[in-house]
Amino acid sequence: MKYWTSISFILLLVTPALAEEVALHGFVQGNYAARITGEELSGPEGGDFLLGEERLQLKLAVSSQGAGFFLKTDFFRDAVSRTTDTDLREAYLDYGTGALDLRIGRQIITWGVGDLVFINDIFPKDYAAFFSGRPLEYLKIGSDAMKVNLFADLISAELVVIPFFQSDNLPPSQRFFMFDPFPGVQRTTEEPRAELGNTELALRLYRSLSGFDAAVYAYKGFLKTPSMRPDDPVSPIQVTLFFPRLAVYGASAQGNALGGVVSIEAGYYDSLDDRSGRDPAIPNSMVKYLAGYQRQLWTDFTAGLQYYGEYLIDYGPYRDTLPLGFPAQDRLRQLLTVRLTQLFLYQTLRLSFFAFYSPTDQDYYFIPEVRYSFTDALWGAVGANIFGGEKETTFFGQLDKNDNLYVTMRYEF
């Protein structure tokens, strides 16, 4: 008895001194998506269901005296592939002192001012998740990285060092109809090896400039979506998926103007492995830019518009070396997006609509969604991913047969 009393006494003394903040949160989620076009792929995962999963996420955050760690782990059952798995979404350590912050570990990083359009955000993304109606946060994948922030009045800096390559997650051909220039050909993937020389570097310098949040960016690393190189251009037996080297230099600004929020961003994509533009397997250098405008038109209704362009440098060499029969992309690819959001019932009911439309590719992608918060803890969403286009070879046009309806229900704690 006396022993326990002294232990409690010590605990009472120690706990306030450490002042450790411990928070455990998470959710349980059901998430299902079914193709509604009636089209089916062969193979066990080629049926109507693009997604069928139950998921538990645990988030543990501990911090004291400027130091801390954060863990976000998912445990899930994929009912389409009949597998059960875990996914370490984020796991990092934090330290902050004076004008310096340090974060080491697997972390999600989001840069730039585009809404679902990315220029200077070269961090990995999961398009398979996005196209099958998983919640927005699953569009981003963590990077195993070290991040250093330096803060000063004149300018602040964020440096990200990524030694371990992580590619984008593209829709798998077992579940999605996708354009394949080499149908039926066997393929291997060559990812950049975990070597010091392959370490990716990303730098962001930012400050406030006459009321605008201004930033400049520089990146050296790799394209996150693979390029394809056949062993023989005429009758290939094998196709190699590889990730060409890439450098990006860009800038962005966002602020209040014209009665709303104005965003602009641009970036130069320097195709380091194909500066001449004559290698048909590697995307040529290009300039990407966007302008966006967001405004509250009436109470609880917000509209956002974006115009995005991709301008291909060295278009001549691109056309000259494009293999016969391959679809050619335009010199300037343009994309318009619209986001409409209306809240009802004390913001518990949200109707939203997002549309991509490309006047140059003549393709589109619409995402209507209804989301309702039943209680503070439980919400549900029903939505659709509708793709289409004139051609089966454009970005959204190739997904035409994958129109799907999705349902998400989540209990958060």
Next chain:
Amino acid sequence: MRSITKYRFGIMPTLLVAVLSPVPLLAADGAEIIKKSQAAFYEAGQDMKARVKMTLMAREGQQRLRDLTMLRKNYPASEQKYFMYFHSPADVAGMTFMIYKYPNRDDDRWLFIPAINLVNRIAAQDSRSSFVGSDFTYEDVSGRDLTADAHALLREEPFNDRKVYVVESKPIGPAEYTRKLSWIDQASFLPLKEEYYDVQESLYKIFTAEEIKDVQGFATIMKRTMSNVKTGHKTEVVFERIQYNVGLGDDLFSERYLRRPPEKWIK
């Protein structure tokens, strides 16, 4: 010589009258009362830290909670900066929200979404929008521009054993109310009650201050309610652990702390 005499007997009596006038006559200006009321309500101290618990109650009895830490700092020329950290509900836990508030122009608003580590600007044109789904608007939380309404003192009367000014405010531009009546305590200048009338001249929203306490010499509304008499929905807000002049630094209101809220301030 003549001109000096003129000064003596012409101007001086006017000045004397002005100086000796009793206070109520000076305060008779509705705008002046509202200005003092806003100062007492939204600008007390150099800065402020509070834990705010909002309970949203539907007519059917369902309740939703919003638990946040609010930090506020005053700047010259009536500018203010707000930093809010959400503790609950779970789907917004860890989110931070920052407002730079300017008189007579749109606020700057930023929202940090931890799930994707994104800091984004939020369009802020409609300050009459609901704050986090409650019956309070953004303006109810951080104050409305003084010049957005025409204010008139209607009368003085007793209210719950206190002497109050009753001020009528009519929006100059478009707003969802056409008329607001405020019962303002003559001692503390805090609003004890407000009534909002719509286009049909019918009462639809009532604000009441249920509990006022002296905190470090500042009269502070510790508990307030906004009721929508048409929908039966109401929101009760309780300020807990409120402190003034805690010494918030300017650097707190920055992207750095939006992304990594300082544990010292948000507890």
